[in-house]
Amino acid sequence: MIMLDRADRALLEAVQKNNRLTSEELAQTVNLSPTACQRRLKRLREEGVIEADVSIVSPKAVGRSITMIVLVSLERERADIVDRFKAAIRATKEVMIGYYVTGDADFILVITAKDMEDYEAFTRRFFYENHDIKGFKTMVVMDRVKAGFAFPLDL
Amino acid sequence: MIMLDRADRALLEAVQKNNRLTSEELAQTVNLSPTACQRRLKRLREEGVIEADVSIVSPKAVGRSITMIVLVSLERERADIVDRFKAAIRATKEVMIGYYVTGDADFILVITAKDMEDYEAFTRRFFYENHDIKGFKTMVVMDRVKAGFAFPLDL
DNA sequence: CAAACAATGCAAATTTTCTGCGTTGACGTC
DNA sequence: GACGTCAACGCAGAAAATTTGCATTGTTTG
Numbered sequence: 001m002i003m004l005d006r007a008d009r010a011l012l013e014a015v016q017k018n019n020r021l022t023s024e025e026l027a028q029t030v031n032l033s034p035t036a037c038q039r040r041l042k043r044l045r046e047e048g049v050i051e052a053d054v055s056i057v058s059p060k061a062v063g064r065s066i067t068m069i070v071l072v073s074l075e076r077e078r079a080d081i082v083d084r085f086k087a088a089i090r091a092t093k094e095v096m097i098g099y100y101v102t103g104d105a106d107f108i109l110v111i112t113a114k115d116m117e118d119y120e121a122f123t124r125r126f127f128y129e130n131h132d133i134k135g136f137k138t139m140v141v142m143d144r145v146k147a148g149f150a151f152p153l154d155l
Numbered sequence: 156m157i158m159l160d161r162a163d164r165a166l167l168e169a170v171q172k173n174n175r176l177t178s179e180e181l182a183q184t185v186n187l188s189p190t191a192c193q194r195r196l197k198r199l200r201e202e203g204v205i206e207a208d209v210s211i212v213s214p215k216a217v218g219r220s221i222t223m224i225v226l227v228s229l230e231r232e233r234a235d236i237v238d239r240f241k242a243a244i245r246a247t248k249e250v251m252i253g254y255y256v257t258g259d260a261d262f263i264l265v266i267t268a269k270d271m272e273d274y275e276a277f278t279r280r281f282f283y284e285n286h287d288i289k290g291f292k293t294m295v296v297m298d299r300v301k302a303g304f305a306f307p308l309d310l
Numbered sequence: 311c312a313a314a315c316a317a318t319g320c321a322a323a324t325t326t327t328c329t330g331c332g333t334t335g336a337c338g339t340c
Numbered sequence: 341g342a343c344g345t346c347a348a349c350g351c352a353g354a355a356a357a358t359t360t361g362c363a364t365t366g367t368t369t370g
Contacts, residue, residue: 015210049216055170061204064306086300093307103294139258145241151219152248
């Protein structure tokens with residue numbers, strides 16, 4: 001595995017919250033020269049430690065006011081069926097997050113929809129027409145208490 | 156609500172995937188001048204349509220190889236208890252995502268841990284010592300099939 | 311129809327990032 | 341302990357990107 005020193009971790013910690021900081025600003029928090037920060041970030045990106053750099057948009061602002069969590073059980077847990085379902089997840093834009101899990105369900109999905117009608121149309125298309133699916137259980141999100149993919153990095 | 160035209164949507168669509176594109180590059184995909192792109196993005200950030208700009212780091216690379224999904228049920232669904240639990244979620248760094256939901260569970264959490272031992276220590280601290288919690292059910296993530304907060308924006 | 315306004319593009323000014331280069335410090339070998 | 345190697349550093353100049361000023365265009369409103 002790639003070795004990360006204290007400075008790398010501090011940089012990651014910072015850009016996980018805000019990746020538009022200038023190298024000058026980063027330099028202050030990390031106690032390094034701007035150039036060094038920049039070179040390290042470049043390396044972290046090349047090595048894949050930083051997987052992506054993205055903007056987070058407000059669901060409300062773009063008319064995606066509803067979020068659902070769906071627990072999905074497949075008919076059989078056979079490799080080809082699982083793989084086929086994974087592909088369906090990746091190809092479906094309404095699915096924001098998809099986890100393949102052990103336990104009560106086989107998959108857990110986070111779905112966005114414009115409204116209930118939109119969600120219902122989605123379920124019909126995505127779930128009912130898929131014969132690999134044994135059943136699914138929907139939970140409506142009332143509050144997104146916390147959301148992010150920021151990992152705690154003990155410095 | 157804020158009005159978004161076709162160009163705004165195209166810009167959001169782009170920066171949701173990659174916010175390090177130069178205005179020049181954006182200009183090409185959006186059919187606008189670099190300056191206009193820049194100004195629109197600035198506005199979108201000021202208005203809160205773009206909530207944040209962050210780097211996504213690889214869980215593996217930082218030694219957070221385990222992800223759990225936890226369904227939590229509270230003893231009682233009373234406002235003060237719910238609020239207290241929300242605060243706990245926000246304050247706990249191991250909780251990456253927290254949703255307050257209707258249905259079988261009250262909360263759904265996505266937790267990261269270095270390893271099983273780390274996770275067990277977390278559950279002891281976070282769940283067993285909290286008397287508001289009636290029970291919780293853990294599901295181990297085997298594969299993060301898809302992850303992101305990118306919304307589909309019909310252009 | 312005219313005034314007001316918002317958005318655009320271009321060009322200049324500013325800021326930020328990138329690159330070349332010489333230096334430093336850690337590590338391994340002789 | 342001396343020497344060579346190598347990776348990371350900081351500085352300074354070069355290159356690139358962003359921001360700002362300004363004139364223009366198109367749309368809405370009275």
